Amino acid sequence: MSRCAWHVIAPGALTTVQDLGRVGWRHLGVGRAGALDPASAALANRMVGNPPDAAVLEITLTGPTLALSQPARIALCGAGIDARFDDARTGLHTVPGGRPVDLPAGVLRLGAIRSGLRAWLAVAGGLDVPRVLGSRSTDLRGGFGGLHGQALRSGDALPLGQQPALDPLEPQAPAWWVALDTAPPNASPIRYVPAGDLPARIEAARALATRDWRIDPRSDRQGLRCSGAPIVATLPEQISAPVAPGTLQLPPDGQPIVLLADAQTVGGYPRLGHVISVDLPRLAQLRAGDALRFEAVTADAATLLRRKCDAELARALFAVDDRLRHA
Numbered sequence: 001m002s003r004c005a006w007h008v009i010a011p012g013a014l015t016t017v018q019d020l021g022r023v024g025w026r027h028l029g030v031g032r033a034g035a036l037d038p039a040s041a042a043l044a045n046r047m048v049g050n051p052p053d054a055a056v057l058e059i060t061l062t063g064p065t066l067a068l069s070q071p072a073r074i075a076l077c078g079a080g081i082d083a084r085f086d087d088a089r090t091g092l093h094t095v096p097g098g099r100p101v102d103l104p105a106g107v108l109r110l111g112a113i114r115s116g117l118r119a120w121l122a123v124a125g126g127l128d129v130p131r132v133l134g135s136r137s138t139d140l141r142g143g144f145g146g147l148h149g150q151a152l153r154s155g156d157a158l159p160l161g162q163q164p165a166l167d168p169l170e171p172q173a174p175a176w177w178v179a180l181d182t183a184p185p186n187a188s189p190i191r192y193v194p195a196g197d198l199p200a201r202i203e204a205a206r207a208l209a210t211r212d213w214r215i216d217p218r219s220d221r222q223g224l225r226c227s228g229a230p231i232v233a234t235l236p237e238q239i240s241a242p243v244a245p246g247t248l249q250l251p252p253d254g255q256p257i258v259l260l261a262d263a264q265t266v267g268g269y270p271r272l273g274h275v276i277s278v279d280l281p282r283l284a285q286l287r288a289g290d291a292l293r294f295e296a297v298t299a300d301a302a303t304l305l306r307r308k309c310d311a312e313l314a315r316a317l318f319a320v321d322d323r324l325r326h327a
Contacts, residue, residue, distance in 0.1 A: 063110025079116025230254025
Protein backbone atom coordinates (compact mmCIF):
# COMPACT_ATOMS: atom_id res chain seq x y z
CA MET A 1 0.00 0.00 0.00
CA SER A 2 1.28 3.49 -0.82
CA ARG A 3 0.20 7.12 -0.88
CA CYS A 4 -0.02 9.37 -3.90
CA ALA A 5 -1.70 12.51 -5.22
CA TRP A 6 -3.69 13.47 -8.27
CA HIS A 7 -2.62 16.65 -10.04
CA VAL A 8 -5.29 18.94 -11.44
CA ILE A 9 -4.59 19.86 -15.06
CA ALA A 10 -7.98 21.58 -15.52
CA PRO A 11 -10.54 22.02 -12.71
CA GLY A 12 -13.87 21.80 -14.54
CA ALA A 13 -16.73 24.23 -13.98
CA LEU A 14 -17.05 23.61 -10.22
CA THR A 15 -15.39 20.60 -8.63
CA THR A 16 -15.25 20.33 -4.85
CA VAL A 17 -14.22 17.79 -2.24
CA GLN A 18 -17.27 16.59 -0.30
CA ASP A 19 -18.22 13.81 2.10
CA LEU A 20 -21.54 13.22 3.87
CA GLY A 21 -21.42 16.61 5.55
CA ARG A 22 -20.51 18.45 8.71
CA VAL A 23 -23.00 17.72 11.50
CA GLY A 24 -23.35 18.97 15.06
CA TRP A 25 -22.24 22.57 14.51
CA ARG A 26 -25.36 24.41 13.34
CA HIS A 27 -25.84 25.95 16.79
CA LEU A 28 -22.56 27.80 16.13
CA GLY A 29 -23.61 28.95 12.68
CA VAL A 30 -21.68 26.29 10.74
CA GLY A 31 -23.67 24.72 7.91
CA ARG A 32 -23.67 21.10 6.80
CA ALA A 33 -22.07 21.28 3.33
CA GLY A 34 -21.46 17.75 1.99
CA ALA A 35 -22.50 15.97 -1.20
CA LEU A 36 -25.79 17.21 -2.64
CA ASP A 37 -26.69 13.56 -3.28
CA PRO A 38 -25.36 11.59 -0.29
CA ALA A 39 -26.69 8.29 -1.67
CA SER A 40 -24.74 8.61 -4.93
CA ALA A 41 -21.58 9.51 -3.01
CA ALA A 42 -22.04 6.53 -0.68
CA LEU A 43 -22.70 4.19 -3.63
CA ALA A 44 -19.54 5.34 -5.44
CA ASN A 45 -17.54 4.82 -2.25
CA ARG A 46 -18.93 1.30 -1.81
CA MET A 47 -17.82 0.36 -5.32
CA VAL A 48 -14.18 1.15 -4.53
CA GLY A 49 -14.19 -0.34 -1.02
CA ASN A 50 -14.38 2.91 0.97
CA PRO A 51 -16.60 3.68 3.97
CA PRO A 52 -19.70 5.67 2.97
CA ASP A 53 -18.37 8.93 4.46
CA ALA A 54 -15.06 8.92 2.58
CA ALA A 55 -14.35 12.15 0.71
CA VAL A 56 -15.26 12.24 -2.99
CA LEU A 57 -15.19 14.79 -5.78
CA GLU A 58 -18.51 16.48 -6.55
CA ILE A 59 -18.51 17.50 -10.23
CA THR A 60 -20.84 20.21 -11.57
CA LEU A 61 -21.65 20.69 -15.28
CA THR A 62 -18.18 19.76 -16.58
CA GLY A 63 -15.52 17.70 -14.89
CA PRO A 64 -11.80 18.13 -14.23
CA THR A 65 -8.80 16.72 -16.04
CA LEU A 66 -6.60 14.84 -13.59
CA ALA A 67 -3.09 13.42 -13.91
CA LEU A 68 -2.78 10.06 -12.12
CA SER A 69 0.80 9.38 -11.12
CA GLN A 70 0.09 5.74 -10.31
CA PRO A 71 -2.76 3.23 -10.78
CA ALA A 72 -6.07 3.89 -9.03
CA ARG A 73 -9.52 2.36 -8.60
CA ILE A 74 -12.35 4.82 -9.20
CA ALA A 75 -16.14 4.88 -9.53
CA LEU A 76 -18.48 7.49 -11.01
CA CYS A 77 -22.10 7.83 -9.84
CA GLY A 78 -24.85 10.39 -10.33
CA ALA A 79 -25.62 11.98 -13.69
CA GLY A 80 -24.02 10.53 -16.80
CA ILE A 81 -20.70 12.17 -17.64
CA ASP A 82 -18.35 11.95 -20.61
CA ALA A 83 -15.30 10.26 -19.11
CA ARG A 84 -12.12 9.29 -20.97
CA PHE A 85 -8.78 7.93 -19.88
CA ASP A 86 -5.68 8.89 -21.84
CA ASP A 87 -2.98 6.23 -21.62
CA ALA A 88 0.35 7.07 -23.25
CA ARG A 89 0.77 3.40 -24.25
CA THR A 90 -2.71 2.33 -25.33
CA GLY A 91 -4.46 5.57 -26.30
CA LEU A 92 -7.87 6.94 -25.30
CA HIS A 93 -10.40 4.75 -23.44
CA THR A 94 -14.02 5.34 -22.41
CA VAL A 95 -14.53 5.14 -18.65
CA PRO A 96 -17.99 3.77 -17.74
CA GLY A 97 -20.00 4.84 -14.69
CA GLY A 98 -21.83 2.87 -12.03
CA ARG A 99 -19.03 0.34 -11.46
CA PRO A 100 -15.43 0.16 -10.18
CA VAL A 101 -12.80 0.93 -12.80
CA ASP A 102 -9.09 0.17 -12.39
CA LEU A 103 -6.87 2.69 -14.16
CA PRO A 104 -3.12 2.68 -14.81
CA ALA A 105 -1.10 5.86 -14.49
CA GLY A 106 -2.25 8.41 -17.05
CA VAL A 107 -4.72 11.24 -17.52
CA LEU A 108 -8.41 11.05 -16.55
CA ARG A 109 -10.49 13.49 -18.61
CA LEU A 110 -13.98 14.17 -17.22
CA GLY A 111 -16.01 16.21 -19.67
CA ALA A 112 -19.62 17.34 -19.95
CA ILE A 113 -22.39 15.96 -17.78
CA ARG A 114 -25.10 14.72 -20.12
CA SER A 115 -28.37 14.10 -18.28
CA GLY A 116 -28.37 16.28 -15.20
CA LEU A 117 -25.96 18.62 -13.49
CA ARG A 118 -23.78 16.72 -11.00
CA ALA A 119 -21.78 13.52 -10.64
CA TRP A 120 -19.59 12.08 -7.87
CA LEU A 121 -16.16 10.49 -8.25
CA ALA A 122 -14.81 8.15 -5.58
CA VAL A 123 -11.27 6.75 -5.46
CA ALA A 124 -10.13 3.79 -3.38
CA GLY A 125 -8.55 5.16 -0.22
CA GLY A 126 -10.54 8.38 -0.42
CA LEU A 127 -9.28 11.94 -0.73
CA ASP A 128 -6.94 12.55 2.17
CA VAL A 129 -7.62 16.22 2.86
CA PRO A 130 -7.71 17.34 6.51
CA ARG A 131 -10.86 17.00 8.57
CA VAL A 132 -12.24 20.34 9.75
CA LEU A 133 -14.89 20.13 12.48
CA GLY A 134 -15.21 16.42 11.78
CA SER A 135 -15.66 16.59 8.00
CA ARG A 136 -13.59 16.84 4.84
CA SER A 137 -16.38 18.68 3.00
CA THR A 138 -15.72 22.01 1.32
CA ASP A 139 -17.70 24.91 2.78
CA LEU A 140 -17.56 27.39 -0.09
CA ARG A 141 -19.34 30.13 1.84
CA GLY A 142 -17.05 29.82 4.85
CA GLY A 143 -13.91 29.15 2.83
CA PHE A 144 -12.76 26.12 4.82
CA GLY A 145 -12.64 22.35 4.52
CA GLY A 146 -11.95 20.34 1.39
CA LEU A 147 -8.86 21.50 -0.48
CA HIS A 148 -7.99 24.98 0.84
CA GLY A 149 -11.69 25.78 1.35
CA GLN A 150 -12.40 26.27 -2.34
CA ALA A 151 -13.18 24.54 -5.63
CA LEU A 152 -10.35 22.80 -7.47
CA ARG A 153 -7.93 24.99 -9.42
CA SER A 154 -5.39 24.16 -12.08
CA GLY A 155 -2.14 23.09 -10.46
CA ASP A 156 -3.74 21.72 -7.29
CA ALA A 157 -2.51 18.41 -5.86
CA LEU A 158 -5.24 16.19 -4.44
CA PRO A 159 -3.78 13.92 -1.74
CA LEU A 160 -5.13 10.37 -1.68
CA GLY A 161 -5.43 7.88 1.15
CA GLN A 162 -3.81 4.46 1.16
CA GLN A 163 -4.08 2.94 -2.32
CA PRO A 164 -4.64 -0.74 -3.12
CA ALA A 165 -1.89 -2.60 -4.94
CA LEU A 166 -2.94 -2.38 -8.60
CA ASP A 167 -1.07 -2.93 -11.84
CA PRO A 168 -3.55 -2.78 -14.76
CA LEU A 169 -2.01 -2.49 -18.21
CA GLU A 170 -5.10 -0.59 -19.41
CA PRO A 171 -8.46 0.50 -17.90
CA GLN A 172 -10.36 -2.50 -16.54
CA ALA A 173 -14.07 -2.50 -15.64
CA PRO A 174 -16.65 -5.24 -15.06
CA ALA A 175 -19.59 -5.67 -17.42
CA TRP A 176 -22.13 -5.12 -14.61
CA TRP A 177 -23.25 -1.75 -13.37
CA VAL A 178 -25.42 -0.49 -10.49
CA ALA A 179 -27.29 2.83 -10.39
CA LEU A 180 -29.96 4.55 -8.37
CA ASP A 181 -33.12 6.01 -9.94
CA THR A 182 -32.13 7.56 -13.27
CA ALA A 183 -35.48 9.22 -14.13
CA PRO A 184 -35.17 12.86 -15.26
CA PRO A 185 -35.06 15.05 -12.14
CA ASN A 186 -38.11 17.08 -13.27
CA ALA A 187 -40.15 14.09 -14.49
CA SER A 188 -42.43 14.43 -11.45
CA PRO A 189 -43.17 17.24 -8.97
CA ILE A 190 -40.84 18.10 -6.12
CA ARG A 191 -42.69 17.21 -2.95
CA TYR A 192 -42.82 19.41 0.13
CA VAL A 193 -44.52 19.56 3.52
CA PRO A 194 -46.28 22.95 3.67
CA ALA A 195 -46.09 25.32 6.61
CA GLY A 196 -49.25 25.18 8.66
CA ASP A 197 -49.46 28.01 11.18
CA LEU A 198 -50.69 31.43 9.97
CA PRO A 199 -53.55 31.52 7.40
CA ALA A 200 -51.52 33.78 5.07
CA ARG A 201 -48.57 31.39 5.22
CA ILE A 202 -50.82 28.38 4.55
CA GLU A 203 -52.28 30.11 1.50
CA ALA A 204 -48.83 31.06 0.18
CA ALA A 205 -47.60 27.51 0.69
CA ARG A 206 -50.56 26.19 -1.28
CA ALA A 207 -49.89 28.68 -4.09
CA LEU A 208 -46.45 27.15 -4.56
CA ALA A 209 -48.05 24.03 -6.07
CA THR A 210 -50.31 25.95 -8.46
CA ARG A 211 -47.55 27.52 -10.54
CA ASP A 212 -45.02 26.41 -13.12
CA TRP A 213 -41.45 27.31 -12.16
CA ARG A 214 -38.05 27.38 -13.81
CA ILE A 215 -34.58 27.22 -12.29
CA ASP A 216 -32.99 30.64 -12.02
CA PRO A 217 -29.35 30.87 -13.22
CA ARG A 218 -28.36 32.34 -9.84
CA SER A 219 -28.92 28.97 -8.16
CA ASP A 220 -25.95 27.36 -6.42
CA ARG A 221 -25.08 24.92 -3.64
CA GLN A 222 -26.55 27.32 -1.08
CA GLY A 223 -30.01 27.53 -2.62
CA LEU A 224 -32.05 26.75 -5.70
CA ARG A 225 -33.92 29.85 -6.89
CA CYS A 226 -37.25 29.47 -8.68
CA SER A 227 -38.49 31.84 -11.37
CA GLY A 228 -42.17 32.21 -12.30
CA ALA A 229 -45.37 34.07 -11.52
CA PRO A 230 -44.62 35.59 -8.10
CA ILE A 231 -46.44 34.46 -4.99
CA VAL A 232 -48.05 37.54 -3.48
CA ALA A 233 -48.51 37.10 0.23
CA THR A 234 -49.02 39.42 3.18
CA LEU A 235 -46.85 37.81 5.78
CA PRO A 236 -45.69 39.41 9.03
CA GLU A 237 -42.10 40.42 9.53
CA GLN A 238 -40.13 37.95 11.58
CA ILE A 239 -36.78 37.76 13.27
CA SER A 240 -34.23 35.35 11.84
CA ALA A 241 -35.05 31.77 12.71
CA PRO A 242 -33.36 28.37 12.14
CA VAL A 243 -33.36 27.02 8.58
CA ALA A 244 -31.90 23.85 7.08
CA PRO A 245 -31.38 22.17 3.70
CA GLY A 246 -34.84 21.79 2.20
CA THR A 247 -36.37 24.89 3.78
CA LEU A 248 -38.61 26.79 1.33
CA GLN A 249 -38.18 30.54 1.70
CA LEU A 250 -40.26 33.33 0.15
CA PRO A 251 -38.26 36.54 -0.49
CA PRO A 252 -40.06 39.86 -1.06
CA ASP A 253 -40.01 39.34 -4.85
CA GLY A 254 -42.29 36.30 -4.50
CA GLN A 255 -39.79 33.93 -6.15
CA PRO A 256 -39.24 30.91 -3.83
CA ILE A 257 -35.82 29.62 -2.78
CA VAL A 258 -35.12 26.03 -1.73
CA LEU A 259 -32.10 25.88 0.57
CA LEU A 260 -29.51 23.22 -0.26
CA ALA A 261 -26.47 21.72 1.48
CA ASP A 262 -24.48 24.96 1.82
CA ALA A 263 -27.45 26.77 3.37
CA GLN A 264 -26.97 29.24 6.18
CA THR A 265 -28.22 28.19 9.61
CA VAL A 266 -30.70 31.06 10.17
CA GLY A 267 -32.82 33.15 7.83
CA GLY A 268 -35.37 35.95 8.01
CA TYR A 269 -37.47 35.26 4.92
CA PRO A 270 -40.93 33.74 5.55
CA ARG A 271 -40.91 29.95 5.28
CA LEU A 272 -43.45 28.13 3.11
CA GLY A 273 -42.53 24.64 4.25
CA HIS A 274 -39.84 22.06 3.66
CA VAL A 275 -38.90 19.97 0.62
CA ILE A 276 -38.80 16.32 1.66
CA SER A 277 -35.32 14.82 2.00
CA VAL A 278 -35.73 12.23 -0.76
CA ASP A 279 -36.30 14.95 -3.37
CA LEU A 280 -33.31 17.14 -2.50
CA PRO A 281 -30.94 15.05 -4.69
CA ARG A 282 -33.33 15.59 -7.61
CA LEU A 283 -33.03 19.34 -7.14
CA ALA A 284 -29.25 18.96 -7.29
CA GLN A 285 -29.57 17.69 -10.88
CA LEU A 286 -31.66 20.58 -12.25
CA ARG A 287 -29.97 23.06 -14.58
CA ALA A 288 -30.69 26.73 -15.12
CA GLY A 289 -33.85 27.05 -17.20
CA ASP A 290 -35.19 23.58 -16.33
CA ALA A 291 -38.89 23.42 -15.50
CA LEU A 292 -40.21 22.12 -12.20
CA ARG A 293 -43.41 21.88 -10.24
CA PHE A 294 -44.13 21.35 -6.56
CA GLU A 295 -46.59 19.04 -4.84
CA ALA A 296 -47.69 19.24 -1.22
CA VAL A 297 -47.54 16.04 0.87
CA THR A 298 -48.04 15.21 4.53
CA ALA A 299 -45.26 14.59 7.03
CA ASP A 300 -46.39 10.94 7.27
CA ALA A 301 -46.08 10.54 3.51
CA ALA A 302 -42.60 12.08 3.63
CA THR A 303 -41.57 9.53 6.26
CA LEU A 304 -42.81 6.62 4.14
CA LEU A 305 -40.99 7.95 1.09
CA ARG A 306 -37.79 8.29 3.14
CA ARG A 307 -38.04 4.64 4.18
CA LYS A 308 -38.63 3.56 0.59
CA CYS A 309 -35.60 5.54 -0.59
CA ASP A 310 -33.41 4.07 2.17
CA ALA A 311 -34.53 0.58 1.13
CA GLU A 312 -33.62 1.33 -2.49
CA LEU A 313 -30.13 2.44 -1.46
CA ALA A 314 -29.71 -0.66 0.72
CA ARG A 315 -30.63 -2.87 -2.26
CA ALA A 316 -28.13 -1.04 -4.48
CA LEU A 317 -25.35 -1.41 -1.90
CA PHE A 318 -26.19 -5.12 -1.52
CA ALA A 319 -26.04 -5.54 -5.29
CA VAL A 320 -22.58 -3.94 -5.35
CA ASP A 321 -21.36 -6.19 -2.54
CA ASP A 322 -22.75 -9.27 -4.27
CA ARG A 323 -21.05 -8.45 -7.57
CA LEU A 324 -17.75 -7.67 -5.89
CA ARG A 325 -17.85 -10.97 -3.99
CA HIS A 326 -18.32 -12.87 -7.24
CA ALA A 327 -15.81 -10.89 -9.27
